[in-house]
Amino acid sequence: MLHIDTLTKRYGQRTALNQLSLRLPAGQFTALLGPNGAGKSTLFQVLTGLFVADAGEAVVAGHSLRTEAVKALKHMGVVFQQMSLDLDLSVRRNLQFHADLHGLPRQVAQQRIQEGCEALGTAADLDRPVRELSGGNRRKVELVRALLHRPAVLLMDEPTVGLDPKSRRDLLAAVKADVAARQTTVLWATHLVEEAEAADRVVVLHKGQLLADGRPDDVQVSLGGASLEAAFIHATQ
């Protein structure tokens, strides 16, 4: 569903992504585990069309980002590292705006907004300005927004930074529920090993290159360590 083929991105002399290749099938929750500066955000910026890769290609649901960017992006939902809701608008208005951008019929949008917020426990906030919401609830609203157009691929860029343990668990559970219900392809960037342990697959990125790829247990064995955390720290120190 998401195919990344020898993707390279440089900032001047610095290579942030170095010939990265990855194939993510439908229905798989993959954690992109990497330390600070590994290239996680750069990958997301390329995949979402904010930056153009210097070489290589990415294909989303059969559509090339280079030649069919609009179609490719239609199949993608994104939660960025930085909060990107309009603080002065209500939750409902923020979500409706996204639904309009994707051309969802009003009734369908209203139903999905209601159901999405109910599923994440934020329905009581629907008519409040986002400014009044906690960080955890803002993140949940961003997830509802990312899923409104029912994307085949969901990208989450370190979505739990700054959240308390319960909000982190809620967010993870909601994404896993979407994978189970719709066979969504998820790429969840994190530097938290405990989040990677909860994934179907872990891809370890270091200095723009793939260090390991497999089930959490297999990655631990391949990197060599008493735990996934020990293996990750050893491999990326």
Ligand SMILES: Nc1ncnc2c1ncn2[C@@H]1O[C@H](COP(=O)(O)OP(=O)(O)OP(=O)(O)O)[C@@H](O)[C@H]1O
């Ligand atoms: N706009 C930029 N200009 C120059 N260098 C950049 C820019 N953005 C990122 N880099 C560099 O590219 C490399 C990858 O950075 P990136 O932000 O993609 O990593 P990351 O894994 O997302 O890190 P973090 O976990 O800290 O967010 C780093 O060496 C970083 O310093």
